[in-house]
Amino acid sequence: MDGHVARGYGSGRVGLGDRPAVLVIDFQGLLCDPESPMYGGEAVDEALSSTARLLRVAREVGLPVFYTTVGYRADARDMALWPLKVRHLPICVAGSRWTRIPEQIAPREDEIVLPKRMASAFFGTDLLALLNAARIDSVIVCGGTTGGCVRATVVDAFQYGLRALVTSSCTLDMDPLAHRVNLQDIDKRYGDLVELDQLLGELRMRFGNAAR
Amino acid sequence: MDGHVARGYGSGRVGLGDRPAVLVIDFQGLLCDPESPMYGGEAVDEALSSTARLLRVAREVGLPVFYTTVGYRADARDMALWPLKVRHLPICVAGSRWTRIPEQIAPREDEIVLPKRMASAFFGTDLLALLNAARIDSVIVCGGTTGGCVRATVVDAFQYGLRALVTSSCTLDMDPLAHRVNLQDIDKRYGDLVELDQLLGELRMRFGNAAR
Amino acid sequence: MDGHVARGYGSGRVGLGDRPAVLVIDFQGLLCDPESPMYGGEAVDEALSSTARLLRVAREVGLPVFYTTVGYRADARDMALWPLKVRHLPICVAGSRWTRIPEQIAPREDEIVLPKRMASAFFGTDLLALLNAARIDSVIVCGGTTGGCVRATVVDAFQYGLRALVTSSCTLDMDPLAHRVNLQDIDKRYGDLVELDQLLGELRMRFGNAAR
Amino acid sequence: MDGHVARGYGSGRVGLGDRPAVLVIDFQGLLCDPESPMYGGEAVDEALSSTARLLRVAREVGLPVFYTTVGYRADARDMALWPLKVRHLPICVAGSRWTRIPEQIAPREDEIVLPKRMASAFFGTDLLALLNAARIDSVIVCGGTTGGCVRATVVDAFQYGLRALVTSSCTLDMDPLAHRVNLQDIDKRYGDLVELDQLLGELRMRFGNAAR
DSSP: OTTOOOSSOOOOOOOOOSSEEEEEEOOSHHHHOTTSTTOOTTHHHHHHHHHHHHHHHHHHTTOOEEEEEEOBOTTOTTOTTHHHHOTTGGGOBTTSGGGOOOGGGOOOTTSEEEEESSSSTTTTSSHHHHHHHTTOOEEEEEEEOIIIIIHHHHHHHHHTTOEEEEEEEEEEOSSHHHHHHHHHHHHHHTSEEOOHHHHHHHHHHHHGGGGO | OTTOOOSSOOOOOOOOOSSEEEEEEOOSHHHHOTTSTTOOTTHHHHHHHHHHHHHHHHHHTTOOEEEEEEOBOTTOTTOTTHHHHOTTGGGOBTTSGGGOOOGGGOOOTTSEEEEESSSSTTTTSSHHHHHHHTTOOEEEEEEEOIIIIIHHHHHHHHHTTOEEEEEEEEEEOSSHHHHHHHHHHHHHHTSEEOOHHHHHHHHHHHHGGGGO | OTTOOOSSOOOOOOOOOSSEEEEEEOOSHHHHOTTSTTOOTTHHHHHHHHHHHHHHHHHHTTOOEEEEEEOBOTTOTTOTTHHHHOTTGGGOBTTSGGGOOOGGGOOOTTSEEEEESSSSTTTTSSHHHHHHHTTOOEEEEEEEOIIIIIHHHHHHHHHTTOEEEEEEEEEEOSSHHHHHHHHHHHHHHTSEEOOHHHHHHHHHHHHGGGGO | OTTOOOSSOOOOOOOOOSSEEEEEEOOSHHHHOTTSTTOOTTHHHHHHHHHHHHHHHHHHTTOOEEEEEEOBOTTOTTOTTHHHHOTTGGGOBTTSGGGOOOGGGOOOTTSEEEEEOSSSTTTTSSHHHHHHHTTOOEEEEEEEOIIIIIHHHHHHHHHTTOEEEEEEEEEEOSSHHHHHHHHHHHHHHTSEEOOHHHHHHHHHHHHGGGGO
């Protein structure tokens, strides 16, 4: 039934855009360190190695990469309402082990790490200014958690008119059901859920020449 | 084990605040009319009658109520990336039946209906200015969809330092699993998931005098 | 003294960008109608005819044009703090003569008019989403007042990473000194103050082919 | 002629609000160090000593104080469009002497210093979240420059529904005319221009008891 669209959202595609960037969201000790009270669980290792793969290709073809990390004052005075809601979060003091980015996905010297304190990478940061000034039109969002900062970042990207893409393997959530449902919510309304291999192929094909 | 907090988020309470307002998000033909291609399904009737109950109490005790509706130009030029993603949304032309608010939860003349075009009620509207100017510190969020505009609104409320509360019965999503998971995500990180009856009791107890 | 930069700001150039749009800010009865208590004075006529010239060229070469108008509820409940500060503003009811755009600079049917309530064209509107979705990288800002909404719009454009340009002849302020000083402040820090004729020449030269 | 309001803005009063905070904007080496290429000139000494007086009273009566400083990466990659416009700004590297806050107005250990990169203290920071979470309803804005970051901060405060107050003596601009005109623009449209002595008197009278 050609052209038929059933009830519901329809899950159209925003596509990769002409100038994508990679956003690595909160991939840090709090989520990745097995001793953290907010450890992401089994999904961490795959998410790290998949993100490392994505970063390798992205850098090869010349895409800009931006990182965010969350971190707070030791006295928690810059946490707004967080301490009321998420009890362990005040351990995540800026500069502590909980804000450290794992070696295998570490930023290069010329890549920007934006400290943030809220959920969305666009909230309380200059991310939008930096993306616009560089005429970036789309973002590939990695990191965690799928049902927290990744999703909030994708929703804001969409609202600000930027195409957003996510993969299941480069994002993670402690709760596998929440991981799955949030990716579906994103795919229905805001951004494209794509396979990592397919994404890497498209990056190489479309931007591979730019790097030469 | 007193005081023990397991791994994970912890789901603390933000509480009702001292000056709450009610936000009614996108309760309109697009979601509520059985002929709409984005009809919310069985959950619509209960969500409408629960919201009508909440509004009755909120008005009795003098809480301000704000509505949002989504609506676009007939030529879709004000839709940014929506048409790429959500195929049916362009039918939702401002002023059409798809933007009509159902009678049983209709706004009073002195209540503000904010037209919006994106997901969050804070995006592309003056909602935050109006709440701050009125010194509102918390919002009770109703409407739909749970996994779309309700959630985006709650996340932004939290990020802007406003306490947010949701109930299962005053919110809805076509997808019952997404409804449940999004309410859990909200409760873990951003706002309080509460029972409607308990909320109404607290409103009457704490603000009932203000109305006299 | 080649290359010497004195103390101060330096007034570098942001330039026109690759995809400019025109923003026409609050050119409406409140500012342009001689009977308005906030009439812009002698400067109105020149600003209107200069803006009409700019619009003619912009449309010829295919630049998108966006308008804003301010307008409020008759009961002023959507004005936040304005009524405390600007006593005449509550007359500017949406749909009244004070919100009418003068014929000579009227929007075409396919151009978007964004209603706004605050100063900046980016505040409480979807302007940024629309600009980004269309990959606009720069804005030519017209209208009034120079020391009010024009300036607030230019500052936000700059902060969001968009190049902004203003001309003296397409902007206006009741207070000629404020007009001049605000244009200087803009030129020092945020956007380029350019001559209208030079701007029109550059638009024709750089984008003239696009229209064919 | 009682009740008569002439043409123009009217300059109503927003007033001090019930829970004010002090914002100290970019009072740092870049502006205050005589060797800086962006040194604020003669006005610096008075602005510093007036702000020190204000801070003494504000702390006595228990008002929260927030600071901002601007600072960038040594490679300027986080400056968005600034380098195109303000040639000296890239010297202002985070942690350098140009970001140092002068001793006489130094923050206390429990006061928050928000690093920012754009003009407004609300842009790319969590200031609004922190103010809202603490139910602050008004801000007394000090620092510099009057025609740059002070003004941008006041405009945003107003737009977000927060009452803003400025004094001539606690703000400064290299250009005395721009200082004066920007204060007038603020007073006409967005916030109250008040005398420092009067403000200190009102703070003592209204909030003096709270500190005991």
